[in-house]
Amino acid sequence: MPxxxxxxxxxxxxxEVLPGLTVGEVDVVQPDLLNRAPDSFRAPLVGSTIRAVTRRGKNIVLALxxxxxxxxxxxxxxxxxxxPTEPGQDPKKTPVWPSHPGVLLHLGPTGALVYADVRRxxxxxxxxPEGWKKESARLGPEPLDPSLDGRAFWQALQRSRSPIRSWLLDQTxxxxxxxxxxxxxxFRAEIHPQAQARSLTKNRSERLLEGIRAVLSEAIAARGTTLRDYRTASGDSGGFGPSLLIYGREGEACPGCNTPxxxxxxxxxxxxxxPSCQKGS
DNA sequence: CATACGTCCTGCCAGC
DNA sequence: TGCTGGCAGGACGTAT
Structure with missing residues (x-):
């Protein structure tokens, strides 16, 4: 998904809801989701207070x-x-309890945070903090960060022989x-997914960066794309699905030129x- | 170092 | 109706 x-x-x-809440009990239902043994995962968490919730790439980052x-x-x-729970209410007894719970953090009388994952x-x-700093440093720049400029993006592309789609999927x-x-x-930038990254002209790579920023911003405004499993933190589906122009639309007419x-x-x-609008493979 | 591919896991759905 | 194969938003390890 996500x-x-x-x-x-x-x-x-x-x-909006987590900062200030304190972690109570931690239930580990699926230990294979963790990067360490359940006991050493639980111990530092229990009793800690959530300070902030941020994002780095596709990671949700809770500062404790x-x-x-x-x-x-x-x-x-x-x-x-x-x-959200009433005081004394078991989160597992709420109508929004998920079907494949993996880890449950009790957060006092008003709520709980549950991670659920069918495929794990x-x-x-x-x-x-130092360990996370190292991890975060392995990731590439944030596409919506204005300090990523078109020139740096193009220069990075110039150094790679990978297909551009593979390049974009590489989180480093x-x-x-x-x-x-x-x-x-x-699709928005009219670039073939198998075009070599370094084959993009500067103009084309600038269109690509603009396309990336536009589609990400529009999707955020619609609260994401739900194909099947994705849910927001409140359990709702995202609304961007109908706005997808190319993904999942094999055989349909291209919105630009009607080619299948x-x-x-x-x-x-x-x-x-x-195949008509996107050249360069 | 850079790139390419298989693998982890489960559920759903089209097609036979 | 029931089974089988293909396919899925990600990321990592290994081979070349």
Whole structure:
């Protein structure tokens, strides 16, 4: 699921409700989601207070007293849900309790935070502030950060022989983009997904960066794309699905020229594109 | 170092 | 109706 707009949506919601709350009991239902043994995951968390909720790439970053950092990556099917409760009410007894709970953080009488994940490709990783700083430094720049300029983006592309879609999915090159928004941005910029990164002209790469920023911003405004599993922190679906121009639309008419949209598979993933509008492979 | 590919896991759905 | 194969938003490890 979850790419930058979906993660940003969850982060914005959680930033409204979590700061100031203190972690009580921690239930680990699926230990394989954690980056350490359940006991050493639990111990530093219990009793700590949530200070801030931010995003780095596709990671939800909870800053805790201690200090500690809890980084949550939703993988393909992860959900991070805030469950409001009445005092004394069991979050598991609420109508919004998910079907595949992985980790539950009790947050006092007013609510709980549950991570749920059908396929369990996601993760909850606990770090020291220094440890997280190192992890974060492995990721590429934030596409919506204005300090990423068109020239730096183009120069980075010039150094790679990878297909541009693969380049965009590599989190160490640019952080937060996944298959849906990579393909949407490439369609907007009229670039073939298999075009070599370094084949892009400066103008074309600037159009690509503009396309990335536009589609991410529009998707955030719509609270993300729900294909199946993605939910906001309050359990709602995202509204951007109908606005996808190319993703999942094999055989449909290109909105620009009416040519049937094609699907190719490379690097083990589907790529949708208009063979007429998107050249350069 | 850079790039390419298989793998982790489960559920759903089209097609037979 | 029931089974099977294909496919899914991500990321990491390994091989070349």
């Amino acid at each position: 790419e930058l707009p979906e993660v940003e949506t969850v982060v914005r919601q959680l930033a 007293s201690g200090p500690r950092i809890l980084a949550v990556n939703l993988g393909m099917t992860g959900q991070l849900l805030f469950i 490709f996601g993760s909850l990783r606990l770090y020291s 090159r640019i952080a937060g983009i996944g298959n849906i928004y990579a393909l949407e941005a490439l 949209i094609q699907r190719v598979v490379f690097a083990n993933r589907s790529a949708f594109f208009c």
